Amino acid sequence: MRIIVLIKQVPEMDRVKFDSEKGVIDRKSAGVEINPFDLNALETAVQIKEQVGGEIIALSMGPPRAEKTLREAVARGADRGILLSDGKFAGADTRATSFTLARAIEKAAPFDLVIAGEMTVDGDTAQVGPQTAEYLDIPHVAYVTDLEEASDSSLTVTCNIWEGSYRKRMHLPGLITVTKDINFPRLPELKNKMKSREVEICRWDFSTFSDNLSPEQTGLKGSPTQVKKITIPPPIERKGQVFSPEETDEALAAIEKICREKRVSGGQS
């Protein structure tokens, strides 16, 4: 089975600073890391490979420094990495991102399965997975929480959708997006760490796609949605009253009052 895992490099969300007055994100304030959900996508691929054999290709679109992210993916079990990097790809919305990823996946063909994270921690849209599937004309299953069975021709999974969970069987080729619940990503193994230092990461720029991608279809030009403005809401702070351990009796009286006011009819009395 040939599996392509989609990986995005994102800012370390715990460190990144936001300037609410100027309305800017200070990207320099933080380092970068693999989008946390994409670690689950990669781990899913590694588990499938362990069961049915095959090859795992990590694919990322981003600036040159995203190469590091692909090396980390190799350390975590991918066989190789492809980085799509070109000024013409920059400024892409999810449409342009998905369209470009789809064309790259076609170039990397043959493939059986594409695995994406549920969403990213920066763009947050959760759209790239299903959009890429549509641009490839393959089926997808989103919000996969459990992998039940993998074979060369199909995948049986459970997904969290429609206020419940459903078991679905997808015939390949197809795409899944995975949630954090699907697995616990393992740490890089030593032998893979060594490999990740030496492996050659393929770099594909716009000219690689001279036959299947026009400049109007990618990057900023290929992006129908545009962020016109960013506002940073001041962090919610409530001038709440904090009771110390010595004041527990007063605290209890205060919260009892609130509970009685807010109690919903239907609650037991």
Added chain:
Amino acid sequence: MTQQEYNGIMVIAEQKDGKVHPVAFELLGKARKLVEKKPQGVMGLVLGPETLDAKNLIEGGADRVFHVTSEIFNLPDELIYKENILPIIREIKPAIVLIGATTFGRSLAPRIAAALDTGLTADCTDLQIDDDGKLVQIRPAFTENILAHIKTKTYPQMATIRYREFSRPDLDPERKGEIILREPSVTSQNRVEILEEVTRQKTNIAEAEIVVAGGRGLKNAPDFITLQELADLLGGTVGATRDVVDAGFISKAHQVGYSGHRVKPLLYIACGISGAPQHKAGMKESETIIAINTDPSAPIFSIADIGIVGDWAEVIPRLLEKLKQ
């Protein structure tokens, strides 16, 4: 694609077993406000069994409702939904298409947008019409730290909208409108088989008016029984942080936060929860927040209306005792 050809707002109403998801009514209510400036219509599109009462969507604000009737729509099959939605959008050419940002909506909408090769804005919390008549879509990003204001160049302008951002309009039984029944054009596909519905969410925490939530300050699964008792007493639901869900204390259906459910109750009681940004992302808009934590420097206190520095296992039983009197 020019602006003139495209008119009106279409709300795609999600349904399950003939029951329309409440977010659809919120969107119809919002759509009515957005069209106030211009006399263009509000349309509903619902795909569901014949028994579904599409008239409700008229009463909720639609002028015209397209109802594609088939039992097949009682399965969450994005491919069949997509194939039936596309011809209607292509024929009607709405300027704006709104879809609830439920899990199904967020899985389906990108496929439709890609098939139409138009833009899609995700998980919006507000919508406005700009002076040029275009839609301004406002949405949180960067793990909820910022708000992006987004406009779309292509038509239709598509967006998914979060549940419980807009108020639900009162249904007006006098409202008149047209229901247009359609036969489904596609009723099968052979690429994804839906084998079974494994579980159905019993607790709909997203709708709860009171949430009593527990985190790592709880030692084990039985500790949640005490929280459940308080939730039952108040008519609420139990919530949890991701860490205790991962630890297996309680099911994922109860998880509040960035990768769980977003809640907006009248009252949120946080027991033994530190207040990580990813947890706050799911509950910070609660009307009143009470936090109980042994650590006076816990970040949860900065968003609490009432903070109690103490052991939840002491405070909650005493509260229960008082409330039972």
